[in-house]
Amino acid sequence: MPRSTSLPWSPFARSFARDVLAELARARILLDRALSQRPHGMAAVADIETLPLADRVAADYRGVPAASTMTEAEIAACIAAGRDPWAEDLHGRPHKRMISAPLAGMSMALRILAQMPTEDDLRRVGKSGALTAISMPSRAERTYLHQEAHDLLTAVSRAAKVRGIAWENPAIRIHGADTDGVRRDHARERTEFESALNRSIARGKPICAVVGFPHDLPGNGYAVADRVFPMPTLSAEMVLELLRATHSVTGEIAEDAVRDRLPNDDKLASLPPPLLEHAFAAETTLEVTERLSRYVERRKPASGPILDDMALPTSLRNDLDSMLADLGAWRTGSLDWSEVSSSLCLSGPPGTGKTLLASALAGSAGIPLVATSYAECQRHGHQGDALRALHDAVEKAMTEAPAVVLIDELDSFMVRGGDSHSARYNVGMVNGLLEQLTRLHEAPGVLLIGATNHPERVDPAILRHGRFDRHHTLREPDQAGIRLILARNLGGGSGCLDLAPHAVRLSGCSGATVAAVARDAKSRARREGATIREDHLDAAIQQMAPDRYGEHVWRIAVHEAGHVVVNWRLTGEIPGKVRITPHGGEVAGAHRPVETLDSAHDRIAALLAGRAAERVLIGSISSGAADDLRQATELAYNMKHVWVLDDEHLLALPPSTGRMLPGTPLGDDLERVLRGEAERAEELVHGAKDLVATLAHDLVEQREVSAEKIKTILERMLGDRRVETTSNSTRPTGSTLG
Structure with missing residues (x-):
């Protein structure tokens, strides 16, 4: 909801605004009279004598409020029935809303004049050479202002003349308004606005420049601007003034009752012009306020995630x-x-x-x-x-x-x-x-x-x-996150379910997949006309994230455990977590922003440790190390020919697959690096076979092992020696190894 930028009314602003509203009403009444005299066969217009402001503007009669002769109880009963006795005439003149009220112009006038607390403020706007800039974020509202500008300025000019205020109508220059039904390119709009503004500045006449935001005002405009202010939003006080002008034959309204029924200023600020005009089409002041309140409540955003x-x-x-x-x-x-x-x-x-x-x-x-x-x-x-x-x-x-x-x-x-x-x-x-x-x-x-x-x-x-x-x-959610996503998407029916084993099966799935599983489970329950059960979730998971067979899961677990153990043996770092995913495995660790020769060699060994663990513990290797090999090759190349960490030369070479093929000098050079680190990784796995196997068994059972659990396993296997976790390796977001 937009933050209200309404302003308190000064005595001058309120008084002058009423004069301007009267001038706008007079102009519209004259138009209505002309329309009422249309030739036979054209649509008829209501008798002008029933229009509320006709008598006020003519200044020969002002209605007396019906409430002036009522008791408090009678006034209260009248208001409870939806009538406004202060707006109704004692002598029974018909109470009707103003036909075709210039509501857009009236509301714009009130909002702009709220920024003119004194007569001097108003006079400065109409002074030769003055430039007043108004920021109005809504393109629709800028378009409304463009449509109403002529009538609004005419009304201000007449009201100022009656009071003897020196005034010259400023040229209105509006950036970003749909002036002729044709939507222009943004750059063209800005160019045309700037050109028009520069021409007006050169003439030395007063200018009112309307922009979306202050930074939309061109440099020349800023240079000569006397004042830049935001367009105030509609306030309850402004609505009261509008109702006096459009829904009262006496110039008065049941102010306390109307004010109590109006939404607050923040909510009024959220109403677009069409809804405001629709509300003011109601017959009485109280009906208008009821519509306004209803509209702002209906415009509340639908409930969604937090x-x-x-x-x-x-x-x-x-x-x-x-x-x-x-x-x-x-x-x-x-x-x-x-x-x-x-x-x-x-x-x-x-x-x-x-x-x-x-x-x-x-x-x-x-x-x-x-x-x-x-x-x-x-x-x-x-x-x-x-x-x-x-x-x-x-x-x-x-x-x-x-x-x-x-x-x-x-x-x-x-x-x-x-x-x-x-x-x-x-x-x-x-x-x-x-x-x-x-x-x-x-x-x-x-x-x-x-x-x-x-x-x-x-x-x-x-x-x-x-x-x-x-x-x-953002990475895929951990098991705690999976349980939370399931609970939210399953709704109240999840309270009787044990979500933990389902979260284990969904480990490594994206949040979108978990949410889809929950929707599928609810759909299965609806088709049966039953409350959601464990078997509904089981079937949904099997459909969207089917279990892998035992030998495959064990190979993945061994592979990922090899990464973790070798990386820890070389760097002392423990990852944030390791888990089995629907597409393989994942080790979440920290990205190392700077590499040295030693750290690059260690990282290559850690990348090749999953393949080494498969060979040592299972006796064969699989295709699961394809991405490891790609990363290791890229790292080896960068180490020697991009970062030049071995300091053998200073020539950085762009990568070329042809020059890196086996049997080429460059390919053989990289192969030696990779073979050496693969052998080192395999030696490290041999020396920690029990540790790799223990971590792999936990991973098969739990599908996800946290940094704290990894520390516990290491300490237990190392005879309760305390294992420290480096501060930069337990981040739950970062690069993935494996």
């Missing part, structure tokens, strides 16, 4: 909680947005909950989520259309602030380079995204979440600090 529904790494959860705390402080006015770290980039394989996390963040904050992606933008057409779609999504988030905006598929905004057509196209897309990230960085109340499956493919300028302040990697 952060407490997700099992998240501690560091990530802490950052998200910090973002929520800062957002709350900003909403109360105790923290400037420039002090808020408001952006976070999530990376990780598909199905790990990146999109769900953005939704949960919005749910925890009670604010809307605006989601877009590279594919969603591309769906709109050529590059210009795609960039406009991205711009519109960003503007929507900024308009609805506070809000969360999710930009998915960042890896499609790839590293810039090359001169092909596709490379030039990519440059345009990346530059367009960078422009929007800059806007978001400066947008108060917008929390930015980026998501990518392949962070290494993203253009570095996108991921740098200042665009994304925090970076986290």
Whole structure:
């Protein structure tokens, strides 16, 4: 829900605003009279004498409130029946709402004039050479203002003339409004706005420049601007003034009763113009307030996930909680947005909950989520259309602030380079995204979440600090997280189920797969007309994540245990966890940002230790080490020919598969490195066969073994000698070995 930016009314602002409303009403009444005299056969218009403001504007009669002769009990009974005795005329003149009331213009007038607390403030706006800038995030509202600007300025001019206030109507220049039904390219819109503004500045006339956000005002505009202020949101006080003008023949309303029924200012600020106008189509003041209250309640966001529904790494959860705390402080006015770290980039394989996390963040904050992606933008057409779609999504988030905006598929905004057509196209897309990230960085109340499956493919300028302040990697949930996902998706029926053994079977599955299992289990129960049972979950798991046979599981466990034990023997590091997944195994460890010659050799040995463990404990090797061999080969090449860690030469060579084939000098050189480390890994496994086997047995039984459990096994096998876990190796997110 947008934060209210309503302002208290000064005596001058309230008084002058009433004069402007009367002028707007007079103009509309004259129009209605003209329409009522249409030739025969055209649609009739109600008798102008029944319009509430007709007599007030004519100034020859003002109705006397019916409540003036009522007792308090009679007034209360009248209000309870939905009538407003203060708005009704004592002498029985018909009470009808104003036909075709210029509500958009009236509400715009009230909101702008709230920023004019004194006569001098108003006079400065209409002074020659003055430039007043108004920031109005909503494009729809800027379009409304464009449509109403002429009538609004005319009304202000007439009201100022009656009071003897020197005033010259300013030129209205609006950036980003749908002025002729044609949606222009964002760059063209900005160019046209800047040109029109420069022409007005050169003429020396007063100007009112309306922009989405202060940073949309061009440099020349900033140079001459006398004042830049945000457009106040609609407030309860403004609604009362509107009701006096549109729903009363006396100029009075049952103010206390109306005020009690009105939503608060924050909720009123969330109402778009069409709903406001629909509410004011009601017959009485009380019916208007009932509609307004009903609309804001119905616009509450549907219940969705919150952060407490997700099992998240501690560091990530802490950052998200910090973002929520800062957002709350900003909403109360105790923290400037420039002090808020408001952006976070999530990376990780598909199905790990990146999109769900953005939704949960919005749910925890009670604010809307605006989601877009590279594919969603591309769906709109050529590059210009795609960039406009991205711009519109960003503007929507900024308009609805506070809000969360999710930009998915960042890896499609790839590293810039090359001169092909596709490379030039990519440059345009990346530059367009960078422009929007800059806007978001400066947008108060917008929390930015980026998501990518392949962070290494993203253009570095996108991921740098200042665009994304925090970076986290999401992996598949651990067993505690799986139990939480199952419980949430199964609903109340999960209370009688033991989810622990099911979580073991689902170990290594993505959060999306776990949620799908829960939905499938519920579907099976519904088809039977029964409450959910263990066998429903068993069948769903077997369908979506079938168990592997015993020999296969044992081989995976031995392979992963070999990685863990050899890496620990060489570096002293214990991984955050090791587990069996539906696609093999996984060791979650820390990424080493800097390699030395020794550390690179140790890492190659650890990569080849899974294959060595299979050979030593099972007597044969399998295809499961394919990725290990790829990583080890890449690391060996980098060690010798990219990082040049052996210091034999200073020539860095780009990789070439042809030059690395067996029998070539380069291939034979890398083969010697790999063979040497494979032999070292096999020796280490031979020396710790019992340790590898024990860890493998635990892994087969539990499917997931934590760092603490690994420490316990090591201490038990080493005669209770204390084993230290290095501080950087127990992170639940990071690179994967194995």
